[in-house]
Amino acid sequence: MSGADLWHLLFGKLSADALPFYSAIAATAAGVVVCGALGAALLITWLGRWRYLWREWFTSLDHKKIGIMYVVLSLVMLARAVVEACMMRMQQAVAFDSAGFLPPDHFAQLFTTHGTIMIFFMAMPFLTGLINFVMPLQIGARDVSFPMMNSVSLGLTTAGAGLMMVSLVLGKFSTGGWSGYPPYTELGFNPGVGPDYWIWAVTLSSLGSTLTGINFAVTIYKRRAPGMTLFRMPLFCWTALCASILMIFAMPPLTVATALLACDRYLGMHFFTNSLGGNMMNFANLFWLFGHPEVYILILPPFGVWSEVIANFSAKYLYGYRSLVYATMAIAVLSFTVWVHHFFTMGQSADVNAAFGIATMLIGIPTGVKIYDWMLTLFRGRVRFTVPMLYALAFLLLFPLGGLTGILLANPAVDYQVHNTLFLVAHFHNMLIPGLLFGMLAGYHYWFPKAFGFRLDEVWGRIAFALWVAGFVLAFMPLYALGLMAMPRRTDAFFEAAYLPYTLVAAFGALLILAALVSLCVQVWVSVRRRRETEVFAGDPWNGRTLEWATSSPPPDYNFAVLPQVEGRDAFWLMKQDGRAYRTPDRYEDIEVPRNSAMGPVVGMAGAAAGFALVWHIGWLAIIGVLTMGGALIARSFVRHTTRTIAADEVRRIEARWRDAVAASPGVTRDDETTPANRGHAAMEVA
Amino acid sequence: MNRRDDYRRELRAYLTGLGLAVVLSVLAFGAVGLAEGVPGAISRSTVVWTIGLTAAVQVVVHFRYFLHIDLTRSKRDDLQLILFSALIVLLMVAGTLWILGDLRDRMMAVL
Numbered sequence: 001m002s003g004a005d006l007w008h009l010l011f012g013k014l015s016a017d018a019l020p021f022y023s024a025i026a027a028t029a030a031g032v033v034v035c036g037a038l039g040a041a042l043l044i045t046w047l048g049r050w051r052y053l054w055r056e057w058f059t060s061l062d063h064k065k066i067g068i069m070y071v072v073l074s075l076v077m078l079a080r081a082v083v084e085a086c087m088m089r090m091q092q093a094v095a096f097d098s099a100g101f102l103p104p105d106h107f108a109q110l111f112t113t114h115g116t117i118m119i120f121f122m123a124m125p126f127l128t129g130l131i132n133f134v135m136p137l138q139i140g141a142r143d144v145s146f147p148m149m150n151s152v153s154l155g156l157t158t159a160g161a162g163l164m165m166v167s168l169v170l171g172k173f174s175t176g177g178w179s180g181y182p183p184y185t186e187l188g189f190n191p192g193v194g195p196d197y198w199i200w201a202v203t204l205s206s207l208g209s210t211l212t213g214i215n216f217a218v219t220i221y222k223r224r225a226p227g228m229t230l231f232r233m234p235l236f237c238w239t240a241l242c243a244s245i246l247m248i249f250a251m252p253p254l255t256v257a258t259a260l261l262a263c264d265r266y267l268g269m270h271f272f273t274n275s276l277g278g279n280m281m282n283f284a285n286l287f288w289l290f291g292h293p294e295v296y297i298l299i300l301p302p303f304g305v306w307s308e309v310i311a312n313f314s315a316k317y318l319y320g321y322r323s324l325v326y327a328t329m330a331i332a333v334l335s336f337t338v339w340v341h342h343f344f345t346m347g348q349s350a351d352v353n354a355a356f357g358i359a360t361m362l363i364g365i366p367t368g369v370k371i372y373d374w375m376l377t378l379f380r381g382r383v384r385f386t387v388p389m390l391y392a393l394a395f396l397l398l399f400p401l402g403g404l405t406g407i408l409l410a411n412p413a414v415d416y417q418v419h420n421t422l423f424l425v426a427h428f429h430n431m432l433i434p435g436l437l438f439g440m441l442a443g444y445h446y447w448f449p450k451a452f453g454f455r456l457d458e459v460w461g462r463i464a465f466a467l468w469v470a471g472f473v474l475a476f477m478p479l480y481a482l483g484l485m486a487m488p489r490r491t492d493a494f495f496e497a498a499y500l501p502y503t504l505v506a507a508f509g510a511l512l513i514l515a516a517l518v519s520l521c522v523q524v525w526v527s528v529r530r531r532r533e534t535e536v537f538a539g540d541p542w543n544g545r546t547l548e549w550a551t552s553s554p555p556p557d558y559n560f561a562v563l564p565q566v567e568g569r570d571a572f573w574l575m576k577q578d579g580r581a582y583r584t585p586d587r588y589e590d591i592e593v594p595r596n597s598a599m600g601p602v603v604g605m606a607g608a609a610a611g612f613a614l615v616w617h618i619g620w621l622a623i624i625g626v627l628t629m630g631g632a633l634i635a636r637s638f639v640r641h642t643t644r645t646i647a648a649d650e651v652r653r654i655e656a657r658w659r660d661a662v663a664a665s666p667g668v669t670r671d672d673e674t675t676p677a678n679r680g681h682a683a684m685e686v687a
Numbered sequence: 688m689n690r691r692d693d694y695r696r697e698l699r700a701y702l703t704g705l706g707l708a709v710v711l712s713v714l715a716f717g718a719v720g721l722a723e724g725v726p727g728a729i730s731r732s733t734v735v736w737t738i739g740l741t742a743a744v745q746v747v748v749h750f751r752y753f754l755h756i757d758l759t760r761s762k763r764d765d766l767q768l769i770l771f772s773a774l775i776v777l778l779m780v781a782g783t784l785w786i787l788g789d790l791r792d793r794m795m796a797v798l
Contacts, residue, residue, distance in 0.1 A: 221764060249775045281790050285783055333771075336778045340786060348789045 012618035013193065018170045023106060025087075030169040037165075058601045061147035061594040062557060063132050066154050068451055070129025071444065073154075075520075077121040077161055082517050084114040086510045089475065093507035095493040096500045107492035108175035109194070113164065115178025116198060119294070120205040121161045123432070126440045127301040128157075128212050131240045134447055135216065137548035137555060138234045140225025140564045140571070145218040147594040148636070149211050155604025156208030162608045163201040163615070167194075171615070174198040177490070179287055180261070182272035182280045187265050193615050196265065199258045200611035206254045206290075213247025216240055225547070227566035231325070234546040234570075235311075235318060238325050239304030242332040243297045249336070250293030257286035266614075281346060288339040296335040298432065300328060302439025303370060306392055309442050310374050312542055313389040314381025315670065317570060320373040327366035327373075334363045344415045353412040360410035364403060371400060384670055386542075387461035388442035394469045395434045395442075402430030405480065423483020429476045438468065441520075449541045449680070453553045455534040458674045460523035467516035475509025478502035536680030538662045543670055543682035545573035550581065552658040553680060558591040558646055561655045576684065582662050588648040588655070595644045602632045704752025708745060715741045 007015075020026035044050055057065055088110050091100045102110070136144055144150050167173045174194035176185040180202075185195040220241045224233070233241075260271040261283065270278040311318040318324065340348070340356035374396060383389065405427045408414050418424060441464075449455045482502045487494065494503075527534065539553040547564055548555075550572045562585045568574050575581040610625025612618075667683025668675075718737040721728050750756040756765050 245771070249772070249779075253779070279787070282783075282787060285786055289779055289783070333774070336775050337782075339782070346790070347794055348786055349793060352786055352789050 009620075010618070012613070012616040014170065014616045014618070018193075020169065020172075023103070025102065026106065026168075026172075033165055033168045054601075055596065059151075059596040059598050061143070061151050061597055061600075063136050063144050063147065063150060064451065064555065066150050067129045067131070067133030069154060070125045070132060070157070073158055073161060074122045074125035074129060074440075077117050077125070077164070079517060080165075081114050081117040081122055082514060084110045084117075086507075086514050088114065089503075089507040089510035091492060092494070092503045096497070096503070097495055098493070100493055102492060104492045105172075105175060108177075108490070109173045111490050112174050112177055112180075112194075112198065113167075116202065117161075117164060118432075119178060119298070120202060121157070121164060123298050123436055123440075124205065124209055125157055125161075127243070127298065127436075128153075128209070130305070130440065130443045130447070131216060131236075131243070131301060133451060134443075134548055135237055135240045136219060136223065137450075137551065137559055138237050138546050139220060139223060139228055140547050140560060140566060141219065141223035142559050142563075142591070143223075143594060144215050145222055146215045148597050148599055148642070149215050151597065151600030152603045153208040153212040153215065155600040155602075156204050156211070156607050159604045159608035159611060160201040160204035160208070163197060163204070163611050166612060167197040167201075171197065179284075179291065180258075181287075182261060182264070182283050183274050183278070185261065186273050188273070195261075196615040199262050199265070200614055203255060203258045203262075204607050204611055206251045206258070209247050210251040210255070213244040213251065216244035217248060220244070225560075225563045225566050228571070231322070232566055232569050232571070234304075235307035235321065235324055235328075236301070236304030236546075238328050239300040239307075242328050243300040246293045246297045246300070246332055246335065250290045250297065252290075253286045254290035254294075257283055257290070260286075262614075284343045284346060285339075288342040291342060292339040293335045295431075296331055298436050300331065302436050302443075303328065305388075305439045305443040305446070306374060306395060308546065309388040309392050309446055310377050311570075312446075312545055313384050313386055313392075314378050315543065316377055316381040318373070319376040319379070320369075321569065323369055324373050327369045330366040331363060334359060334366070338363065341410060341412075341415070344412045345419050350412070357410050357412050357415075361407055364407055367403060371396065382670060384673060386445075386674060387456070387458060387465055388446040390462065390465050391438040391442035391445075394465070395438050398430065398434035398469075398472070402427060402434065405430065418483050420488055421483040422479040422487050422489050425489045426476045426479035426483055429472075429479075433468075433472045433476070441465075441468070446542070447548070449534075449536045450539070450548055450551075450553050450555070452531075453535060453537050454527065454531040455536060455541060455674075455678070457523050457527045457530065457534075460519055460526055464516050464519035464523060467512050467519055471509050471512030471514075471516055473509070475506050475513060478506045478509075482506075533676045534678070536678060537658070538665045538680035539658070540572075540682050541668075541678050541680045542673060543685075545570040547571050550575065552661070556651075556654050556658075557593050558651070561585065561588055561591070561651050576682075582659060584655075584659060588651045590648050591646045591651060592643040593646060595642055597636070597639075597642075599632055599636055603629050606632065700752055704748055707748045707752070711741045711745045711748065 020030040044053065057069060060066065087102065088107065091102045091107060094100045095102075132144070132150065136142070164173075171193040174180060174185060174190070174197060176190065176195055176198065180195060180198050183189060185198070220233070220237060224230075260269075263269040264271050264273060264278070270276040272278050272280040272283045274280070307318055307324060337359040338356055340352060341360045344353050344357070374392075385393075405423070409418065409424065409427055445456055445461055479502075482499055483489075485496075485498060485502075487496070487499050536553050539551055539555075540549040541553070542549070544550075547566075550564060551559060564571065564575075567578075572581065606625045606628035608625075610622050610629070613621035613625055661679075662681050665679035665681035666677070667681055668678045669683050669685060672678060715738045718729065718734045722731070722734045750769065756762050756769060758766070
């Protein structure tokens with residue numbers, strides 16, 4: 001066996017060429033990743049926190065901790081994808097009549113990773129994290145139905161995100177866009193490892209999301225507290241339920257599409273090739289069969305956040321609760337009837353396009369119902385302009401604009417004109433930034449005190465909010481104009497002078513967004529330093545209405561010492577009204593909570609190893625990775641002690657400490673919510 | 688006594704289900720066998736429809752007798768989820784056939 005053969009056996013296609021020394025920018029990016037990872041590892045080692053992280057976080061099956069880890073993952077990935085967005089905007093600002101600073105190939109990698117990360121590794125983990133943390137508390141449950149599967153989902157998602165980061169250091173990522181259309185991503189046109197990175201990162205994350213969807217749906221069906229009928233659930237739980245059901249049905253087409261593309265690339269099959277009977281149009285079909293419901297997986301949970309935030313900071317019952325629930329269901333079903341609008345121009349007949357165009361416009365109706373319901377919830381409410389509420393108001397103003405351009409695009413005749421222009425880019429960013437991202441940030445501000453026991457700094461929250469809104473408007477409104485002026489999307493250079501003013505404004509907007517991200521980091525820093533002033537252990541800083549506020553902040557491992565008896569909608573609000581809140585139960589019982597398990601990290605690491613090995617054709621590592629995943633599952637089935645018991649005395653001690661804190665905290669009025677007077681115990685006020 | 692009644696009722700339900708499942712399978716196989724064995728006895732489309740219909744009824748029989756899904760209130764959640772799944776799968780499959788069939792007619796009919 002020659003040396004080359006041995007090398008290939010051990011390291012597959014890996015070689016020194018994989019290192020990013022071909023360009024200064026790529027090398028810098030790789031340097032940042034390597035230094036960041038090493039720095040984090042060294043810091044943890046220096047602080048001696050590996051054992052703590054492993055025991056308290058990585059192997060924890062507590063839904064609250066898993067939720068927080070999801071959100072942390074998404075914020076890290078958000079940082080990378082925002083930096084990439086800024087680079088693209090800078091390029092388009094300087095690339096008039098010149099090549100700019102990014103070669104076309106690198107620019108293509110950037111828009112591919114930006115899209116892939118923002119959808120699969122920012123938005124999905126963020127909303128999964130929020131649902132994970134909040135939903136079981138809101139329905140009065142002690143955990144999700146399948147805590148171990150929850151941890152495995154997180155492991156798989158993290159594995160995908162890890163592959164994305166590794167692709168910065170070794171090899172080049174795909175240049176095929178976040179949708180990865182063949183035949184361009186087939187072996188014939190793209191023999192490199194880029195599309196393989198995309199395939200395996202997306203596959204890992206889609207498997208994790210399918211499991212998550214099953215987990216959440218079962219939890220909502222089976223784990224509700226006594227008295228919590230479906231129509232008493234907070235609206236966030238409804239949107240979580242609908243989004244989970246969408247995940248169950250929408251993720252498999254994606255897994256199938258990427259798996260078939262992998263068959264083409266690895267096994268010489270011809271599902272989507274130009275020749276030998278391949279049909280690349282079926283990839284577009286399968287991809288958007290996932291892709292469109294995915295849009296609603298992304299937007300429904302934020303709709304839930306808006307419902308909670310607007311009702312809470314208006315101190316009112318949500319207006320039109322039932323109409324909001326039915327609108328959510330209608331959106332969930334309709335989302336499976338519109339996928340063709342992503343490829344109106346693919347060549348199907350006008351009949352097909354017309355049917356799907358009409359279905360697309362129909363979705364505007366339930367969404368419009370929701371907007372009016374939220375506005376009417378604000379009407380004559382006791383509105384407080386806290387940071388989540390500010391985001392909600394920005395959403396109510398900006399999101400319908402994106403909706404209107406969506407109605408325009410739903411008309412196939414219009415779509416033919418602006419297809420593949422920046423108009424489309426402006427449209428979907430207009431939906432996803434004010435809709436999804438602002439919603440997630442509002443939820444982050446709203447529930448942060450619940451998760452960590454202290455409030456986030458208001459001033460820096462407002463600064464970040466102002467920068468996000470201004471940055472968004474400046475970065476994306478010009479793109480509508482550019483799109484109507486026919487500037488194609490994904491362009492790395494242009495020669496039309498009329499575009500330049502707009503691209504300059506958009507670049508400035510992107511810088512504001514970067515500043516907004518930095519402000520969020522500063523906010524965390526400032527808030528942590530001042531955590532004693534804003535401590536809210538008593539657990540109810542916003543005069544909350546739903547059950548998550550009926551626990552201490554952070555909640556104990558078991559969430560509720562005694563499962564709450566739910567008497568109506570806005571359960572905790574009713575308890576406070578009837579004087580049933582904070583009542584000491586007659587007796588405590590032992591509580592079983594899931595015992596820690598290494599399954600999640602093991603499956604995640606094995607999945608990442610298998611994905612990496614498949615990308616580089618390292619056979620032995622791929623086999624080990626896949627076998628480890630399967631073996632871990634089998635080994636787990638022999639584990640007999642999967643729960644640990646918290647003794648009744650321990651529960652009594654924990655509960656007594658909390659009740660003492662509640663009793664010791666003066667009631668705070670809504671006017672003083674954002675002042676240090678807020679210790680997490682809301683005073684009863686008239687309405 | 689009561690327990691025994693339950694047992695008998697359950698046994699009868701399972702046996703009914705088994706009987707129906709067997710009959711439906713025999714019908715489908717029989718249609719194919721007849722078309723193969725006696726040329727011209729029944730048309731191809733009749734065979735296809737027979738298989739399709741018996742399969743659809745077969746699904747209902749399995750849900751009703753083996754998975755205990757019926758119209759009672761306690762089974763409503765399960766029934767709703769099954770019907771919803773059926774709707775979504777129908778949308779996906781029918782939509783895909785429509786779109787790709789249309790594209791085939793317009794673009795690939797010459798192949």
